[in-house]
Amino acid sequence: MNSIDITAMAFKNLWRRKVRTVLTILGVVVGTASIVMMLSIGIGMNESFKQQVSMMGSLNLITVNPYYYPEIDDGGKVGYVEPQRNTLDDKALEKIAQIDGVEAVTPLLYYYLKFVSGKYVAYGQVVGIYADTMEAFDFKLSQGRHLTSEDTNALVFGSSMVYNFYDPSSRGRYWYYGMQEEAAIDVMNDKIVMTFDMSYGEKRPGGGGQPRDIRKRPIEVKVVGLLEQGQSEKDYSAYINIDYLKKLIKANTQTNKMPGRISYGTSNNTESYEQAWVKVTKLEDVERVQKAINQMGYGAYSLTDILRQMLDATKTIRMVLGAIGAVAFFIAAIGIMNTMIMSIYERTKEIGIMKVLGCMLKDIRKLFLLESALIGLLGSILGIGFSYGVSYLMNRADISFLDYGWYYSYGEKAQISVIPLWLTLAAIGFGSVVGILSGAYPAARAMRISALEAIRNE
Amino acid sequence: METVIVLNDVRKVYRVGNEKVVALDSVNLNILKGEICCFVGTSGSGKSTLLHLMAGLEKPTRGSIIIKNMEIHKLSERKLAKFRQDYVGFVFQSYNLMPTLTAVENVCLPLIFKGIPKIIRNRRAKKMLKAVGLETHIKHKPTQMSGGQQQRVGIARAFVGNPEIVFADEPTGNLDTKTSKEVMDLITSIAKKNNQTLVVVTHDIEIARYADRIFYIKDGRIERIEVVEKSN
Incomplete structure (x- = not known):
């Protein structure tokens, strides 16, 4: 089978069970959005720390x-x-x-x-x-x-x-x-x-003091x-x-x-x-240079030290946030797997006929992997879009539950949620990969379906 | 004449619970290219099992099945799929059309699996549908067609890839007598025209009359072989 036909078939199969597909995708949307939002709040935290610390001076600066x-x-x-x-x-x-x-x-x-x-x-x-x-x-x-x-x-x-x-x-x-x-x-x-x-x-008062x-x-x-x-x-x-x-x-x-x-x-x-x-x-060289200066026998300090302490202090918070998001995503992955397995049960006969008509096993696998990957991909794209919306609203709404206090009056307002490009791409990539992984077991099952069982006359 | 299918001492044993059921025993046969063969027997005689073995859907317990000089009982799943793709067409009793696809899309399926481009396969599928007399039902879904029409689509699908061998498992089992006759006329005429080997499994002796040779199967063995004399 050529890839255009497989793709067309995958879309058709998803479209055939619209409601279920949409619900599964919705699960991925929620999963993606929650992981992205949680991470974006963590990133926003880091960014605002960086902003605050860099207001105190340059992060690239080492004091010796x-x-x-x-x-x-x-x-x-x-x-x-x-x-x-x-x-x-x-x-x-x-x-x-x-x-x-x-x-x-x-x-x-x-x-x-x-x-x-x-x-x-x-x-x-x-x-x-x-x-x-x-x-x-x-x-x-x-x-x-x-x-x-x-x-x-x-x-x-x-x-x-x-x-x-x-x-x-x-x-x-x-x-x-x-x-x-x-x-x-x-x-x-x-x-x-x-x-x-x-x-x-x-x-000089009273003419006293030191002589000039x-x-x-x-x-x-x-x-x-x-x-x-x-x-x-x-x-x-x-x-x-x-x-x-x-x-x-x-x-x-x-x-x-x-x-x-x-x-x-x-x-x-x-x-x-x-x-x-x-x-x-470069910011990432600061620690290395600092160490080198230390080794020369001098004291070396930078705001990066402070930043690192701040980041370390909130690491747990960020990890917990990430874990919450990950749980939601995990549930979405289970949803994909469930949908695919259901779909295979329903299509047992169809898969059997395909096999008898000479469909290669690898094409059957590709078809199912593609279907689950599409659910993951579509879900994560929509989820990212949703996250951008929520992120925008959060930043606009001026929610101050994470008000870190000092230096706020200066410079740019710190953003609560920051979604960098890498997170967008990672989320979409991650969504697709999770889709494929969730589809792996159902696809393997589909491949194992006996053609004979499937076509047996009722 | 070229021998297309050879079965040597084929035995098939099913295990049902703790009991062994011998479905086929000591089956030897040759089928020639372009020959139309019918396997006739009562239900449980093992005729369907024989067809499944020849199509590579099941493996024999013993013996060898050689088709086109390939020992198909030794082929892997992957190679069997390729084998079916290249050499075999299938007609089923219950048609087994994809319910969501139109007639032409159903006929296209084997060609899609072969990776034939859309324009070519659509042309071939339409031509095939025309040959089975369904040019007016190209866009119909299976549910919009009668049993006879559905089976015609099934026949078109079996022949569209121009396979050397077509297996038909009770092709008329769900059809009335008149339609059965039409379907058999159609299937045999296409096979004859293209010099394709046709293997039909049926319990209906009338249907078997369409064959060149009839294999009577009873209790898992070939009871006798009858060569049908054609009147014309």
Whole structure:
């Protein structure tokens, strides 16, 4: 038999028993829809976790520090593990940059400095980074440009840094983050100086305190870029070319004749950064790179750790959801098998006649497998369609029974149910395969039907 | 003349409960190409069993059945299906038409199993239906036809693939005398025209008169063989 004839015959046979076929398909629809919905809720959960975590920062980002807690097999006893400290310098970072999958590396050199513009002052954290890595590390600009390696006294301000400027002479006012709705100065255009002298530009109350160190000369700076508002520490920092910052610190340390408060330029002269960032190109490489960095003797952390913990925590929920769906699908499979067996009982004579008329056994098997596969296929296609509908309604209806809370006000609303393309294809494929598997036993039975029994005269 | 069917010392024993029933014993026979043979006997004589053995629907307990130089008692199910597809046509007592299919679709069935394309098989089936005098009933379902008409469809179906051998199991068993005569005239004339071997099983001696040779079966043995002298 050629396949067109078998297909036509299979459709005809299904159509012959419309009600039963439709009911069986309905079973598959319910089975598919329940498994897809359950999985889609699980996926929606994961997606919203990812969304939340990535609001805290990039998932592709690994934070490296020179401390490393070696894993010690102490037989489950919990004890204090002495951290090992390794030098995290430019050379080490270069080695890290060599790891397969790493896109960019930058050290983070933190320094607390004061900014002055006219009568306004601001205190803030200045972070020295490799200037040409801003793009890679997702510094999204709302204005201006990124730093380049040629920049010296250029700064990129975090969105909240702008609001740090206040007038110290206006008394009786407490300053706190977010207090001001409008920035006191136009950071991009106003003249700004930066200084190590925390008392610069302010009238010292009562003439007491430290004498002004005139050698701490203010440095004129230019804000070349302003970052978009995010939900990360980037909001509260100003970024500068690390080479320039080092130079400034060195000069300041010399004038002060005392070591700086950071490990860079400490007395034993090891240039170890306290922190560095590593950007990994692909999300799936993060864990591997993280491990590699650990093995080099550094601490490595990423938001992926947090995400994984969150995902682990809900794994059980997702598995239970999947199991519920699977049960429904299993029942649908039994339904298919039942329908096919019934159909074989009814068609015993017909199958016998087919055999006597020279129908090959493999064609009989194909016919029955195709019929059950069609039930599975049609059912899963309709089930997927149904799931899309329910999924759409759920997301629209703003059901908040899975409200995970924080960070919801920002960015896109997390979806409760997400049906990715792979799930659609997998469900349809799975439906067909289950159809075929459920048809396997009935088909084998059909093949075994004795032609003689079937055609015996009543 | 070419021998198409050879049976050597065929024995068939059924087991009913703990009892053994010998349906056929020591059957030897040859059937020639183009010959029309009738097996006549009372019910339970073993004539139907003989037909089933020759068609490969059952296996003999002992002995050999050779058709077209193939030892069909040794063939696998798969090869038997192929054998039936290639060489055998079947006419049943109760017609055994597919109730959901039209006359032409029923006639097409053996050709579908052979994998013959739709246009060709439809043409052949219509031609065959015309040959059995049913060109007006091509689109009729079996329930819309009389017994005689249904059997004509059955005959068309048996002959449509132009098989070398056609087995007919009580082809007139459900028909009245007049229709029986028509059906037998039809079946034998087609077989003669195409030089096909026709094996008919019947209990009706009148029907057996259509054959070239009549095998009388009694208690599982061939009692005697009668060569029918044709008047014309």
